[in-house]
Amino acid sequence: MTLLTNKNAIIYGAGGAIGAAVSEEFAREGARVHLVGRRLSTVEPVASRITAAGGLAEVAEVDALDESAVRLHADEVASRFGTVDVSFSLVSVGDVQGTPIVEMSLRDFERPVHNQVRSLFTTAKAAAPHMIRQRSGVILTFGGLGDPLRDYHIGGFVVGLGAAETMRRQLAAELGKHGVRVVGITTGGLPETLPDAFEGAAEIKESLHEATMTGRAAELSDVAAIAAFAASDKARTVTASTINMTAGAIVN
Template structure:
């Protein structure tokens, strides 16, 4: 039996690199995937691949920073059999490559504000539907980490630390209702970097060089782990992080 048979899973940012990989892994394990994002064409491309492989996928244009849009979409999904999994993977608008002392205030705070707002809105919307059913999984992506010394990452790490604080609070408040909250940490995925990204080679070497296995996590790795964590086989896992970093992250 597949891991997520009969489950409904929302993937915000489902047209992105990580979001699409997770969505395809969820679908391969039997989930009905609801792809949410701001660009319909990218969502439909992912949905097309899922359907071609025999999976089930629906798409919706949703601004995951818009409270009313998030709530309305969650209500619509819940009306089709409930929400079992919610995973927010939208981009945070972070600016990298600029030292903090040279960075504009807006560029520094954008990923922090974006990450906190969108995760709060989507987690809250899902939890409201999960609570009456006394089950559900809220997944987060990123996780706290050490300061990056060899490349300026702006407010990104601050955003990840803020999300970890939220994950701990979600797990504490929602645990009595049977809802789990888990963060997936990777230490970096070279595949997600555009070919023309400034400092790409430096970042790739930095990611791989810190691992114990001599390689970094791939998008397929992240998707496979996310599907397991979202499944009932991981039903004892909450208030925790899952390390998918090939040994780069040791705490």
């Protein structure tokens, strides 16, 4: 039996590189994946690949920052398919990187903090009532924190990650008694997701690999595989923690 047979997984930001990789892996592992994006045009190609491979996929146009829309969609998934088993927000948070914090505008600094915290709040809050009723479910978060790197300017993005980490711990503490797990996934950076046209892309990609103990940073396929495991019953004792898949770039 596959890892996620008969599970309903809602993936927010499923049209992005990470969201698509996770969605396709979840489908291969037997889940019915509910692909959510701000525009259907971003998630429909992912759904087409999943269904062409024999998987189960639904699509929805929902802004993860819209609390009412997120709740209505989660309620619809539960009503139509019986459960909400996994919730994973992988939405873009609008971060500006490469500029020192003290040179950023307030708007650019606070945007990723606001978007990261709000999207996790809205999606977790929408899924939680159904998971509490079921007495099972997994809320996954993506990001993580390590020691700041000299001359590596990621602005408000890292502040948003810190806030999300705090929220992950609090959610785990509140939801654990209901049988709901909250698990973070930390990569330390994914070279594949950095466009080659980005200034200094080659040097940044090389630095991400060099920062590891193994000489190889995580790939999208690694994230997808770890996320599928974390969402599965095989990880039933894992909660209130992060899975460190940084290959030693971040030491816990």
